[in-house]
Amino acid sequence: MAAAEGYAGQLIGVVTLLGAAVVAVPLFKRLGLGSVLGYLAAGLAIGPFGLALVTNPQAIMHLAELGVVMFLFIIGLEMKPSHLWSLRRQIFGLGSLQVVVSGVLLTLVGVAGYSVPWPVAFVCAMGFVLTSTAIVMQVLAERGDVNAPRGQRIVSILLLEDLLIVPLLAIVAFLAPPGAAQAAADPLWQRLGVAALALGALVVAGLWLLNPLFRILARAGAREVMTAAALLVVLGAALLMELGGLSMAMGAFVAGVLLSESSFRHQLEADIEPFRGLLLGLFFLAVGMSLNLSVVAANGVNIATGVIALMLTKALCIYAVARAAGSNSADAADRATLMAQGGEFAFVLYAAAQSQHVISDNTNAIMTAIVVLSMALTPLVVALHKRLGRAQAPSLDGVEAPHDLRGNVLIIGFGRVGQIASQAPLARGARLSVIDLDTEVITTAARYLNFKIYYGDGARPEVLHAAGAHHADVIMVCVDDPKAATRIAENVRRECPSARLVVRAFDRQHALALVKIDVDTVVRETFDAALRMGHEAVRAMGASDIEAQDITDDVRRRDAERFALEIAGKPFAGRALVLGNIDHIEPPPPKGDAAEPAAARAQPH
Structure with a gap:
């Protein structure tokens, strides 16, 4: 009887999540605010700081992060290695420039504006530099811009930021005070070696094992097994990268790139897409539920000014870098409004910094609230920019207007x-x-x-x-x-x-x-x-x-x-x-x- 009641309780939670999404998302899309803000608002409404219909958002967040993982896998399927190589300057050039400029200026905001020690300011700033891949990719997908040139530049920057989580965690361990948890951690060279081995194993499996596996399964004719194999590839790649100390999303992306020229690419994308959409929506619900309103109420001024200062500074940095890299004003403004928020990897970085006593519990709570609010504000800012901004003038680089042509x-x-x-x-x-x-x-x-x-x-x-x-x-x-x-x-x-x-x-x-x-x-x-x-x-x-x-x-x-x-x-x-x-x-x-x-x-x- 108790087990039946437990199952009923879990089912009530699932129904609550689905019901909130079904009601909020169409409403917000009808209002022109986008699906992401609908999910965030629904999560806040049903979460522990709203109606308290769901009380454990962290458990949901861990599961829902797989939505981001699957999204990166699908993006990887669209990027052949040759195309990814052609983006190397944007990934390591444009991406590195944006990260460095944003990181330096955001650190200065923490030191000068809030009088915090520079190690704390640096960790808080770098967490905010890591843009939300989930939100940005969702907005790009809704606009149909993922494969457009400006979308590809944004994807390149996101890829570099996903790669940054590994060196940032190493820097956090280096900044930890004597006697903190890093003393028990493995040496840096050992962690780098494990990461390289994990990445090498994934590349070997992607190049020589996955295509023969899918051919065998296709001959068997078991449709549901093909779906299971697609999930196995995504989750296995994510697990391998997690064990190697790398980003799960990066592992899924690499697996997607390795399968981008496979004859099974379209089948894989079709199999993963329903899970991706559902879990990504669940991720946004969990982000909305994790917004601690009691922390916001107790530190309202700091959080409000922090959101404004960090988002505005980051947006200005992104705009300046984009213009310096040759983008026109409209593209630069679009990228700045779309990428001005913190991201999901900030939660990982802040949790590691808290556990190793680089930042305090209160700082972690405040910065988490700032990141969540910035994520919630992004769809509003994007919608406002679209409504109030000037229509984007097409770039005429290398394009000529007609002048007395004489074709028949x-x-x-x-x-x-x-x-x-x-x-x-x-x-x-x-x-x-x-x-x-x-x-x-x-x-x-x-x-x-x-x-x-x-x-x-x-x-x-x-x-x-x-x-x-x-x-x-x-x-x-x-x-x-x-x-x-x-x-x-x-x-x-x-x-x-x-x-x-x-x-x-x-x-x-x-x-x-x-x-x-x-x-x-x-x-x-x-x-x-x-x-x-x-x-x-x-x-x-x-x-x-x-x-x-x-x-x-x-x-x-x-x-x-x-x-x-x-x-x-x-x-x-x-x-x-x-x-x-x-x-x-x-x-x-x-x-x-x-x-x-x-x-x-x-x-x-």
Whole structure:
């Protein structure tokens, strides 16, 4: 009976955690404050200093730290060794510069502003220098910036900071007073040797053991065993690094990098992702629960000024370093607001410093509260910066604006559709003029193409003329924004009436709108792909090629008839060819012929 009650109590705790997250996170996201702040607020509400529905946040924190571990493993899967090597200057150059500058100035804040001894100020400062990987990576993931250049710079700095925990713990042992716990610790050379052996063992296993293991499991066909193996890799790598005195998150990251070129990479990511999301949310809940409101109340002034002073100083350091390293003002400000908080590794550093009498129990409690509050404030600061800050101007480094181009085919928008659509005109010997608004697309494509892409907004008439629209025989609008495509088509039709205009349509309604403004050819972006899928499905059911093609043609014809019915009676010039319906739309008949079915006027081909 007692055991059943114990299980019921544990189940109540789990239900409470899940319920708090389910209620708070959608609410905060709806308010535009982000999921991280939702988790933190939910943790504070149900924790021992809120409603006390959960009373042991530290136990949850130890489990939830695995969410950070799994997040780093997934990031590692996205970084091939060659890509990681290309980031070495950012990791050890930019990262080291930011850590050193921030560490020195934050230490001075402690010594000059709070009159604490320099060893205490140094430990407190370096704990705050270690940015929260969990919060920053979550925000980057929500914004889709993890693989963007500015996101990669932030990831590089985070990697260096994760590496720092090992030398910082060694420095704490060195700063400990005589007779403290460090006397029983292993010598530094021994700890470094153990760490090197653990890292070497992980590299050996990743290079020569893991891929054969996954091949054997894949042949066995046991789906749940593959999931278990994925968890084994992540947790085993984390455990190995922990035993070696290194960061668990770093171990998982290294394991991910070693598997980044494996044919099982996508399967591993799919298996780990649900656990990662759940445990990372649990981590943020535990951080919110660990905020000791009694400590905050007793040291309110010191904590409030400490949060402001440390976050502001760190943000200014990050901004200055980013600008010195060549980032534009918008990128530097974004990095400063995103990385101005302390992180989860600060708790590890402060606990070690407390146990070795480098800092007092009260200092540990105050600094822990400062770090937690800084983590809680970060989503608010990021949201405020996004709302009040100026829109980020795109970097035009290495990018030119168009100037009187004279290609006979002008392509506006050079994403996935534009790149594929350009191949046929090129094969026929066309001279292309290409403009795009995304500078990253321009600089990336420039590495692989033998023609130049220019920066420009096709919705502006002066840009169209500079891009050579008045010389072009064909203008292709391939942008993925329906409203922008419509505006561009209107301008092209008004400014360049003799050019043939081919426009990518988002859906049926967008195609109808484009037909109304006299676009020559409208291509519905998903129609042909969907027809092809249906065609292959019919063949897979046993139909012959001829039968499958007849069925596909019939579907295409009926769609053309429906499209013609929707067009009938609406004012348009009548020369649009709508690809996706593959039908010429003839002008509406005179009113005397209004009884003629619109479908009879559609000429499929």
